[in-house]
Amino acid sequence: xxxxxxxxxxxxxxxxxxxxxxxxxxxxxxxxxxxxxxxxxxxxxxxxxxxxxxxxxxxxxxxxxxxxxxxxxxxxxxxxxxxxxxxxxxxxxxxxxxxxxxxxxxxxxxxxxxxxxxxxxxxxxxxxxxxxxxxxxxxxxxxxxxxxxxxxxxxxxxxxxxxxxxxxxxxxxxxxxxxxxxxxxxxxxxxxxxxxxxxxxxxxxxxxxxxxxxxxxxxxxxxxxxxxxxxxxxxxxxxxxxxxxxxxxxxxxxxxxxxxxxxxxxxxxxxxx
Amino acid sequence: xxxxxxxxxxxxxxxxxxxxxxxxxxxxxxxxxxxxxxxxxxxxxxxxxxxxxxxxxxxxxxxxxxxxxxxxxxxxxxxxxxxxxxxxxxxxxxxxxxxxxxxxxxxxxxxxxxxxxxxxxxxxxxxxxxxxxxxxxxxxxxxxxxxxxxxxxxxxxxxxxxxxxxxxxxxxxxxxxxxxxxxxxxxxxxxxxxxxxxxxxxxxxxxxxxxxxxxxxxxxxxxxxxxxxxxxxxxxxxxxxxxxxxxxxxxxxxxxxxxxxxxxxxxxxxxxx
Numbered sequence: 001x002x003x004x005x006x007x008x009x010x011x012x013x014x015x016x017x018x019x020x021x022x023x024x025x026x027x028x029x030x031x032x033x034x035x036x037x038x039x040x041x042x043x044x045x046x047x048x049x050x051x052x053x054x055x056x057x058x059x060x061x062x063x064x065x066x067x068x069x070x071x072x073x074x075x076x077x078x079x080x081x082x083x084x085x086x087x088x089x090x091x092x093x094x095x096x097x098x099x100x101x102x103x104x105x106x107x108x109x110x111x112x113x114x115x116x117x118x119x120x121x122x123x124x125x126x127x128x129x130x131x132x133x134x135x136x137x138x139x140x141x142x143x144x145x146x147x148x149x150x151x152x153x154x155x156x157x158x159x160x161x162x163x164x165x166x167x168x169x170x171x172x173x174x175x176x177x178x179x180x181x182x183x184x185x186x187x188x189x190x191x192x193x194x195x196x197x198x199x200x201x202x203x204x205x206x207x208x209x210x211x212x213x214x215x216x217x218x219x220x221x222x223x224x225x226x227x228x229x230x231x232x233x234x235x236x237x238x239x240x241x242x243x244x245x246x247x248x249x250x251x252x253x254x255x256x257x258x259x260x261x262x263x264x265x266x267x268x269x270x271x272x273x
Numbered sequence: 274x275x276x277x278x279x280x281x282x283x284x285x286x287x288x289x290x291x292x293x294x295x296x297x298x299x300x301x302x303x304x305x306x307x308x309x310x311x312x313x314x315x316x317x318x319x320x321x322x323x324x325x326x327x328x329x330x331x332x333x334x335x336x337x338x339x340x341x342x343x344x345x346x347x348x349x350x351x352x353x354x355x356x357x358x359x360x361x362x363x364x365x366x367x368x369x370x371x372x373x374x375x376x377x378x379x380x381x382x383x384x385x386x387x388x389x390x391x392x393x394x395x396x397x398x399x400x401x402x403x404x405x406x407x408x409x410x411x412x413x414x415x416x417x418x419x420x421x422x423x424x425x426x427x428x429x430x431x432x433x434x435x436x437x438x439x440x441x442x443x444x445x446x447x448x449x450x451x452x453x454x455x456x457x458x459x460x461x462x463x464x465x466x467x468x469x470x471x472x473x474x475x476x477x478x479x480x481x482x483x484x485x486x487x488x489x490x491x492x493x494x495x496x497x498x499x500x501x502x503x504x505x506x507x508x509x510x511x512x513x514x515x516x517x518x519x520x521x522x523x524x525x526x527x528x529x530x531x532x533x534x535x536x537x538x539x540x541x542x543x544x545x546x
Contacts, residue, residue, distance in 0.1 A: 063520055064487045064541045066339040068382050070359040070366035085370070085377045086343040090519075091486060091543070093343035095368070095380055097358070104358045107368055109341050109380055111487050111541070115518035119546040121476065122515045123443060170396060203394065213364060214337045214384050216489040218522045218541045220515040241526070242395045242493045242534045245388035246363075247336055249491045249537050251524065253514070261515045264522050266539050268337045268384070268491045270364070273392040 009182045010149060011191070014043050015050045023083045025051055029075050033146040038073040040146035041212045042194030046187040048096050048108045051082040053186070058084075059092040060114040061223055062186050066216040067108045074100055090114045115222050122220075126255040129155035132175040132233045140197060150195060151177045153233070157202055164205030170250075172196055173237040181231035186219065189226060192234055192254060193217045193265035199240040199250050200271045208273050213247070215267040225260060232257035246270060282455045283422060284464070287316050288323045293355060298324055301350045306419040311346040313419035314485045315467030319460040321369050321381045324355040326459070331357075332365040333387040334496055335459050339489040340381045347373055363387045388495050399528040402428035405448040405506040413470060423468060424450045426506070430475055437478030443523075445469055446510040454504035459492065462499060465507055465527060466490045466538035472513040472523050473544045481546050486520070488540040498533060505530035519543060 014030035033043040045067040052058055078100050086093045091113035098106035129135075132153050140147035140159060157172030176195050178188060198210035238252035252265040281289075287303035306316040318340045325331055351373050359366045364386035371379040402408075405426050413420035413432060430445030449468050451461060471483035511525035525538040 064341075066382060066487070066489060068337075068366050068384060070364075071361060085380055088344060091343075093341050093377075093380060095370075097368075104366075107358055107366060107382055109339060109382055109487070111341060115520070118516070118519050118544065119473075119477065120515075120517045122517075123441075123512065124514055168396075200392075204392065214339070214382070214489075216339060216487075216539060218539070220517050220520075220522070222518060239396065241397055241537050242393075243391070244393045244395075244493050245495060246391050247386075247388070247491075247493075249493070251537070251539075264514050264524075264539075266489060266491070266524075266537075271391065 009180065011178055011182055011188055015047045015187050017047070017051055017054055017080065020051060020055045020082060023081055025054065025080050025082070026077055027080060028077045029073060031145065032149060035144065035146055041069060041215065042191035043146065044073065044098065044106055045194060045215060046191040048080065048098065048106065049110065049190050050187050051080045051096060052094050052110050052112060055082050055084065058112060059087060060112050062219045063111045063113050064216065064218050065108065065110045065190060066214065067106060068214045069212055070107055071103070071105045073105045122261050124253065126235055126259045127173050127237050129173055129235065135175065149179055151179050159197055160202060160205045162206065166205050167203060170199040170203050170240040171237065172202060175233035176236050177231065177233040183231055184226055184229040184234065186226060189254065189263055190217060192236060193252060193263055195236055196238040196250065196252060198269055198271060200243060200248060200273055203243070204273055208271060210269055210271040213268050213270050215265065217263055217265040219263050221260065221262045226262065229256045234262065246272070282453065284451055284455060284461055288320045288460050290320065290324055290327055290353065293324060293328045296354055296356045298327070298353050298355070299350055300353060302346060302348045304418065305422060308417065308419055313467070314342060314488065315464035316419065317346065317371065317379055318467060318488060319464040321353065321371065321379065322383065322463050323460050324353045324369060325367050325383050325385060328355050328357065331385060332360055333385050335492045336384045336386050337489065337491050338381065338383045338463060339487065340379060341487045342485055343380055344376070344378045346378045395534050397526065399508055399532045400446050400510050402446055402508065408448065422452055424452050432470055433475060433478045435479065439478050440476060443472040443476050443513040444510065445475060448506035449509050450504065450506040456504050457499055457502040457507065459499060462527065462536055463490060465509060466525060466536055468509055469511040469523065469525060471542055471544060472511070473516060473521060473546055476516065477546055481544060483542055483544040486541050486543050488538065490536055490538040492536050494533065494535045499535065502529045507535065519545065
């Protein structure tokens with residue numbers, strides 16, 4: 001692993017990996033990004049993306065990433081295999097597995113590639129919300145360790161208090177930023193795509209068992225556009241479409257402070273209610 | 274392969290596979306589902322789903338499927354590996370590869386699992402459109418072989434004619450049904466999730482080079498709900514979010530005739546314009 005000095009941001013420490021050799025590397029869960037059971041899904045996704053970014057044969061920038069949360073990750077070291085399955089002229093397809101003690105805990109596929117100038121257009125508009133500084137930060141409950149690494153300022157759909165009423169709309173929209181602040185990159189953007197507490201909590205006004213099963217992110221920005229965000233808050237919004245027989249889906253959009261659509265992200269979530 | 278008699282629907286012939294043994298099976302491209310280059314992406318996705326359905330160790334029903342179109346598929350036979358990477362109590366995670374001559378053309382991951390009764394809710398409403406019979410079928414251009422297997426009745430966003438003007442909204446909404454009609458199942462629903470011609474054609478009013486890079490589908494219905502659709506048309510709607518530097522994303526919803534949300538599906542598409 002690279003030298004984790006006192007000046008390393010906790011996020012970088014959490015996604016840090018040994019050098020990738022022969023399509024293999026190793027990492028370690030970080031207590032600062034612990035969830036109720038195992039690590040925050042967003043940090044696992046970011047770590048897998050980082051494994052591709054660190055691979056000596058990587059082509060270009062991330063275009064899409066699918067992460068499947070197959071089983072629990074235990075606190076401690078883990079192994080990652082990151083295999084460039086096929087490299088074309090402008091795109092490269094990756095298959096990844098994260099395992100512990102030989103058992104697969106997470107699978108993933110990623111597409112990286114080159115971008116070039118084309119006609120461009122963004123159809124939806126960023127939600128019209130107050131500026132970040134005019135909204136109060138609302139932390140998630142303190143026992144959720146990973147959430148302490150994010151400043152979250154909700155414009156709508158704040159975490160319901162115990163005993164809240166049911167609501168008809170599962171939308172949450174918030175400004176999110178790393179704590180301490182940190183320049184945005186693809187790995188931190190990936191983690192932010194999983195920033196939303198389960199939509200079923202909001203709809204039903206209470207905490208219940210829930211966990212992401214599979215998550216797909218499409219990246220719409222090149223490295224320069226991502227870097228231009230610097231440490232400004234990102235505007236993140238998500239909603240569910242259908243809750244049915246133990247699973248619901250969720251679609252999210254992540255916008256830059258300047259109104260640029262950085263990523264769209266989708267997931268299917270297990271829940272019990 | 275199973276006996277393909279004259280009474281077998283062309284879709285079933287196209288997704289037909291040899292028995293799955295030791296996580297391996299073989300199939301063959303079908304000329305009826307040919308696209309401009311190689312097969313229709315929807316039939317490839319359906320074939321991969323079918324490989325899991327046919328696997329002797331399969332648990333439950335499809336919950337999600339991600340298919341990555343890594344390289345062209347040549348007309349002829351192909352090999353599929355379908356590996357149950359991890360089986361939990363209620364979910365099962367799959368890794369798949371489709372290859373030809375030892376080279377990977379398509380990768381996929383799937384989650385299957387059991388559903389059980391829970392609180393349920395569907396947030397969006399099906400688009401308000403005329404009944405299928407009151408809309409004219411509009412075929413895709415005749416040289417696109419696979420499209421001849423679908424009856425498509427557009428309510429909005431029909432394929433632009435040569436020299437059409439640019440439009441501001443990439444939405445297409447259509448009723449779609451197999452030709453000849455065929456009871457809906459998860460495989461045919463999977464294929465229908467890829468029924469939309471590239472959104473960039475609609476926006477720019479012209480045909481241009483485009484192809485799906487990665488596609489993810491979330492299934493929201495159990496086998497009984499899918500079967501209850503019988504051979505009724507499915508209401509399919511899709512729109513793009515951002516077109517940028519050679520890639521755009523697309524999100525789709527597929528509704529049953531009875532207003533039930535059967536699937537949500539997302540993809541990232543390469544384009545040149």
